[in-house]
Amino acid sequence: MLARVLFTFLMFSHSFLVYGEMVLYEFDIDTKLVNFTGTTVEALAIGDQIPAPTIEARVGDVLRATFHNRLDVSASVHWHGVLLPDDQDGVPFLNTQPIAPGQSFTFEFPIIQTGTYWYHSHSDLQVQRGIYGAIILREKDQPPNSIQDEIVLFSDWTDEDPGSVLSNLKKDKDYYAYKKNSVQSWDKVLANGGRAIRNRFSQSFTRMGPMDLADIAYDRFLANGKSENKLIVNDINAEQILLRLINGSTSSYFDVEYAGGPMTIIAADGQDVEPIRVKRLRMSTAETYDVLVRVSAEASVELRATSFDGSGFSSTFVGAGDRVYAPDVPAPNLFLMEAHDMAMGIDMMTTPEHQGAAEAMPKSDDKGMEAAMVEVIAHMTDYQHLVATASTVLPIQRDWRQIDLTLSGNMERYVWSFNGATLREDDQILIRKGENVRIILYNSTMMHHPLHLHGHFFRVVNQHGDRSPLKHTVNVPPMGTVVIEFDANEEKDWLFHCHNQYHMKTGMTRVISYEETSTYDADTARVIQPYLRWFNRSKLDVQSNFLDLDYSLSDERHGFQLEADSNFHDSYEIEATYTYYFSRFFSTFAGVERRKHEEQASTSYAIAGFNYTLPLLIDSEWRVDDEGEFRVELESELQFTRRLGFDWRWNTDKEYRYRLKYNISKRWAFTLNSDSEYGDGVGMQYLF
Ligand SMILES: [Cu+2]
Numbered sequence: 120m121l122a123r124v125l126f127t128f129l130m131f132s133h134s135f136l137v138y139g140e141m142v143l144y145e146f147d148i149d150t151k152l153v154n155f156t157g158t159t160v161e162a163l164a165i166g167d168q169i170p171a172p173t174i175e176a177r178v179g180d181v182l183r184a185t186f187h188n189r190l191d192v193s194a195s196v197h198w199h200g201v202l203l204p205d206d207q208d209g210v211p212f213l214n215t216q217p218i219a220p221g222q223s224f225t226f227e228f229p230i231i232q233t234g235t236y237w238y239h240s241h242s243d244l245q246v247q248r249g250i251y252g253a254i255i256l257r258e259k260d261q262p263p264n265s266i267q268d269e270i271v272l273f274s275d276w277t278d279e280d281p282g283s284v285l286s287n288l289k290k291d292k293d294y295y296a297y298k299k300n301s302v303q304s305w306d307k308v309l310a311n312g313g314r315a316i317r318n319r320f321s322q323s324f325t326r327m328g329p330m331d332l333a334d335i336a337y338d339r340f341l342a343n344g345k346s347e348n349k350l351i352v353n354d355i356n357a358e359q360i361l362l363r364l365i366n367g368s369t370s371s372y373f374d375v376e377y378a379g380g381p382m383t384i385i386a387a388d389g390q391d392v393e394p395i396r397v398k399r400l401r402m403s404t405a406e407t408y409d410v411l412v413r414v415s416a417e418a419s420v421e422l423r424a425t426s427f428d429g430s431g432f433s434s435t436f437v438g439a440g441d442r443v444y445a446p447d448v449p450a451p452n453l454f455l456m457e458a459h460d461m462a463m464g465i466d467m468m469t470t471p472e473h474q475g476a477a478e479a480m481p482k483s484d485d486k487g488m489e490a491a492m493v494e495v496i497a498h499m500t501d502y503q504h505l506v507a508t509a510s511t512v513l514p515i516q517r518d519w520r521q522i523d524l525t526l527s528g529n530m531e532r533y534v535w536s537f538n539g540a541t542l543r544e545d546d547q548i549l550i551r552k553g554e555n556v557r558i559i560l561y562n563s564t565m566m567h568h569p570l571h572l573h574g575h576f577f578r579v580v581n582q583h584g585d586r587s588p589l590k591h592t593v594n595v596p597p598m599g600t601v602v603i604e605f606d607a608n609e610e611k612d613w614l615f616h617c618h619n620q621y622h623m624k625t626g627m628t629r630v631i632s633y634e635e636t637s638t639y640d641a642d643t644a645r646v647i648q649p650y651l652r653w654f655n656r657s658k659l660d661v662q663s664n665f666l667d668l669d670y671s672l673s674d675e676r677h678g679f680q681l682e683a684d685s686n687f688h689d690s691y692e693i694e695a696t697y698t699y700y701f702s703r704f705f706s707t708f709a710g711v712e713r714r715k716h717e718e719q720a721s722t723s724y725a726i727a728g729f730n731y732t733l734p735l736l737i738d739s740e741w742r743v744d745d746e747g748e749f750r751v752e753l754e755s756e757l758q759f760t761r762r763l764g765f766d767w768r769w770n771t772d773k774e775y776r777y778r779l780k781y782n783i784s785k786r787w788a789f790t791l792n793s794d795s796e797y798g799d800g801v802g803m804q805y806l807f
Contacts, residue, residue, distance in 0.1 A: 139179035139229075146172065148218070148240075148250065149189040155339045155346070160278050163190065163240075163248040169344045170272045170367065171252025174238065176230045178259045185225040186218060193217035193242060196226065198254065199405060199571070200236040200389050200591040203228040205611040208573055210241050212643040213612055213630060217242060230256055234389025235363040235407040237272065243649060244281035244620055247369040255363065256389070266411075268361040269350045271435050273375075273402070273424045275368040276339040285621055288334055288533045289654035290806060295336035297761065297785040299430050303329040304758040308454055315454035324734045326704065328530060330453050330565045330597055332428040334621060335370055340426055342433040352438045355416045360437070361385075362410050362422065366402040370619040372427040372567060372594075374498070375400045378445040379420040379437070381495045382410035384505075388590040390576065393506040399448070401427065401500040403569040403594035405618035414438050421445045501596070502579045505588035511578045512585045513555040513606050520554045520607075526562040526570075526595055526617075526627065529703045534625055534675040535564075535617065539702060541626025541675045543644040543651050548615070548631045554607040562595040568622060569594050572631070573613040577605035592618060610636040614647075624650035626675055651675060660778075662792055662802030665690075676700055680708075686797050689717045696726070704732040712744070716796070724748075740770075764788075780804060 151164035165171035165186070176182045188194045195217050197209035207228045211217035218224045233256050240250035253270045277284060287294040296302045308319045322329055342348040352360060362382075366373060375382075381396040386409035394411075402408060402424075414420065417440040425432040429450020436442060496504055528535040538545065550556050558577075562568060569592055576589040580602040595601045616628035628648065632639050645651065653674050660667040667684040678698040685691035696710030707729045715721035728742030733753075740752040752770035759765065762782045769775045778792040788804040 139181060140177070142176045142180045142182050144172075144174055144182075144184040145187075146185070147187045147189050148194045151249065153249070155276050155341070156278055158278055163194075163245055163250050165196075165250055165252060168252075169249040170274070171238070171250065173252060173270060174254040175257065176254075177257045177261075178230050178233060180230045181227060182230055183225060183227045185223055187223045188218040188220055191220050193219050194245060194250070195240055195242045196224075196238055196250075197241040197573075198226075198236065198238050200234070200407070201228075201238075201254065201256070202232055202574065202576075205574065205609065205613070208613070209238075210573065210614050210647070212646045213614060213639065214573075232256055232389065233258055234386060235270075235365060235409055236389050237365045237367050237405075237407065239367065244285070244369070244624065246367075246620055247275075247277070247281040247284075251367040253363070253365055253367075266359065266361050267353050267357060268363055268409075269437075270363045270365065271342050271348070271350075271422065271424075272344075272365045272367045273371075273373055273433060274341045274344075275335075275337045275371040275426070276341055277335065278338050281369070281620075284335055285533075285624070285650060286654060288621065290656045291785070292331075292334070292530050292533055294785055295334060297782065298336040299428070300761060301428065301430070302758060302761045303453065304760050304763075306760045311452065311454040318454065318456070323736045326732055326734060326736055327565055328736060330456055331530065332451065332453065332567070333371065333426065333430065334533075334566075337371065337426065337431065340368075340371065340373075340424065340431045340433040342422075342424060342435045346433055348433065348435040349419075350435060350437045352414045352416075357414055359411045359413050362412055362437075364400075364402060364408045364410060366404055366406050368404050370404060370621055372404060372569075373402045373424040373432075374427050374448045375402055375422065375424045376445045376448065377410075377412050377420065377422045377437075378443045379413050379415065379418070382412050384499075385409050385411060387502075387505055387588055388576070388592060390589045391508045392588055393508060393586075395496060395499075395504050395506075396494070397496040397499045397504075399498040401498070401594075403567065403592060403618075405569055405571055405592045406590075406594075412437065415440070417441065418443045423448070427451065502588060502590070502593070503581050505579070505581065506583045507578075507586045507588045510585040511587055511589055513578070513604055518551075518554045520550055520556050522548055522556065522558045524558055524560050524629075526560060526564055526568050527703075528564040528566070528622070528627070529700075530565065531703070532673065532675075532700070533621075535622040535627035536675070537627060537629055541651055542628040542630075542648050543626075544676070546630055546641060546644045547637075547639060548629050549634050549637075550607050550631060551634050552607055552610060552636075555604060556607050557602065557604045560593075560595045560601045560603065562597055562599050565597045566622075567594055567596050568627065569618040570615065571618045572603075572605070572615045574609050575605045575613065577603040579603055607633070609633065612637050612639045624648060626651060657807050659805045659807070660790060660792075660802055661805075662790065662800040664792070664794065664800030665797040673698070673700075678706075680710075684797075689715070690796060691715050691721075692796075694726070698730075706730045708742075 146166040153162040195211045208214035236254045239246045308315045376399045383394050419436040420443045422435040423445035425448040524537045527539045571592045578587040581587050610633050612632045615631050616623045655672045658669045665686045670681040672679045680696045683693045692714040694712045696708045698708040700706040709727040713723045724744040726744045737755040743749050754768040756766035764780045767777045774795045776794045780788045782788045786806045793799045
């Protein structure tokens, strides 16, 4: 069910009487069968479309959009980048009640801005399943001969249920690296030579671990819901058209390149910027850019969006005629990237090649545009080139509030956080209306994070000072620092979070609350983050000499472990512990152990101690039992090739275990082992 009706009505705006229209939309949210890969699976859709139908309105209009939830789970709609009253923002339990199964909700808010935005579900991982669409807000009086504009909405798709994607990441951070063949094994380090070897040693010595670009192996990358998308140019005499690029993915960054010459960026996140020309543009998750591209009457020109881990791309062909293809974007070489390069956003595979004004672009009368367009940026991966069209300096003579946020995470356990705490551990950031707020974002992890603030635009402080650009989403590169500033001109509560849905849902989220008007209830933190729950991780080794089971159940802070091994003859060892995780590197535990060795009688102990990660990423366990026996155990693993790995453990009781492992799939491996208790053997390992 889809309806768009316009009513003209009188509206009071800033005490002026203006004509506006009531723009009405009405959609169902329902399941939809899709086939992107050759396999039919159930997706989620608004208005039976993926992406959802485009919503359009003009400044001065009132948008009234009704959604009927036909699903058997609750749903929600958030208006990403749109300025609106707090209760229309669509974050379930925080701003707007979730739309319960079988229920409907009508949003209604005035349109007070122009630009390219998008809307999407803020419930569970429904964005990954298809609930996203474009919203285009236009000038009240758009000139009649204005340029043709087209939406290109990028997204990522997996046939797998996103909930099980997250469970798999909780079992093993490299779960999808295996599938993508991007396991950062030593054979690849060695193949990349001395610098890669030095990087790997320095990364493991400082316990950072290797850099990582994308956690998930996607089956397809889409543009407007297709791997290959076509746009028609309406006017054969047109020299250029406007593309409204939207990264509506769940966790992907794209390098976007147009085969018909540089793209001219004229807006970022819906806000106008001084025009700049770029050959290749990196778009972080949830960002939008408006770009002008040249079109030809004879050619069908490719706009290619390549996932920045190099795992795939979508194509959009603009115009009709012979195809002109965009170049392949080589995957970045992670082995040659040092922390400094990452923080600076330098991409080791693409050496900048400044082309000057090699290609003749249609001439413009705008002087500012002329000046800024002399140069072509080979690959724009940060915000240094963006210049706002007017000063964005915040009102002077107001109080400043500075907030320091470290982007933190535990890649091993797949927990993401700010300042080491997830949303339910540290939920609110309090501000006051009328302040200038500065947030200093420092990324201590080895991944990029696209951070999004609801309900406000912030300045991304760059080399252009007063003219630093306004955005609603900003990438913070690994080990990098980004400063954002905004005018605290709202009320109540607004979400601030990583827009990688898997990071947001596992804890990298805060609520920014206006002290005087906040209605936030701390008990809802848990409801906002349904994935801050218990995840299990199990490994079973069936071997000729003994059987070994490792089981753990943990949330972001607590864990229960069971470790058992036995030869089913005369020896066994069972250990059950509770662990409290203080940080990525330090945890404490207490529990019981029962063991029996050959002819001896079985004995039981109470045990307690701590785990600490040593340089070179060696895990150490320091423990004492109730008889005062002290033991240190060291343990680590090495990945030689994508399939071949080795793990070892050794302790001060002179017990050891070595295991060579050959993976035949992510979950199954052949093993060879040598154990001080059980001798040598062969077997199979299963991860579940
Ligand atoms: Cu993130």
